[in-house]
Amino acid sequence: MFNDARWGAALALALVCATPLVLSTPAHAETTPLRYRSRGAAVTDLQKALRERGFLWSKPTGVYDSRTRFAVWAFQKSRGMRPQTLVGPATLRALSRPSKRPPLPKSLRTGAVIDLRRQLLTVYRDHRKVMTVHVSTGAHSRYCHSGRCAIAITPVGDFRITKRTPGWTTGPLGSMYNSLYFVGGVAIHGSSQVPRRPASHGCVRVPLRAADRLFELLDVGDPVHVRRST
Structure with missing residues (x-):
């Protein structure tokens, strides 16, 4: 369950995310x-900026690793940019500017919002953004299993988390990590394969490190809003 310590940590991070960011980068960056x-140093500055914006949750290391890459993709998509691993002047300039996206309606105070067009998942607590995650949702392609066929679609609508399954589980369609089910067998879950395109059977795949953080933040009963665009 979501205890006081986790709640305090989430609110602390949310306050940081809400603080205007001035990105300092070395001239050569x-x-x-x-x-x-x-x-x-330029990588450290990048990681600090992504962490303060809620896209990265590990401490800066000065090494551009896989966690940083997923955070870069998520940030770029949040600003309408094509996700790419290379970080050039356009991404750095965008990091130094506040987001111009309109505020959320006051009715949406907590839970997860999944944007299918941008392929992003954002977690809110007390109407503040806590984290934004790169995801891969339903591929909209036909697949068959055990004599049954279906279209890989992530359902759109307003749901709530109904079940949490920690660690790795393996089902007929593959392996899932720290699964958060929100409608039937469809879940937000960690995966070792989270490409820059919709590629799942309908679930919402997230990077493994992000799945750890999401499992701390989201509990049974928390809302999950799936939108074609936000």
Whole structure:
């Protein structure tokens, strides 16, 4: 269940996310793109900015690793940019500017919002954004299993988390980690395969590290709003 310590941590992070960000980057970062496995002060600055914005949850290491890559993709998509691992001046400039997206309606105070068009999941607590995650949802392709066929679609609508299953589980369609079920067998869950396109059978795949954090933040009964766009 969501205890006081976790609640306090979530609110603390939410307050940080709500604080206007001024990104300080070394002068050479504007002309030298950051690549996967890059190292140095410019990567540390990037990680700090992503963490303060709610896209990264680990401490800055100065190494452009897989967690940083997923955070970069999520941030770029949140600003309408094409997700790419290379971090150039356009991404750095966007990080230094506040988001211009309109505020959420006051009726949406807590829970998860899944944007199918942007392929993003955002968690809110007390009407504040706590984290934003890169996801891969239903591929909208036909698949068959055990003599039955269906279209891989993530259902749109307003749901609530009905069941939590910690750790790894393996079902007929594959393995899932820290699953949060919100309608039938459809769940938000960690996966080792979270590409930059809709690729699931209908579930909402998230990176493994993000699944750990989501499992701390979301509990049974919390709302899950799936939208074609937000």
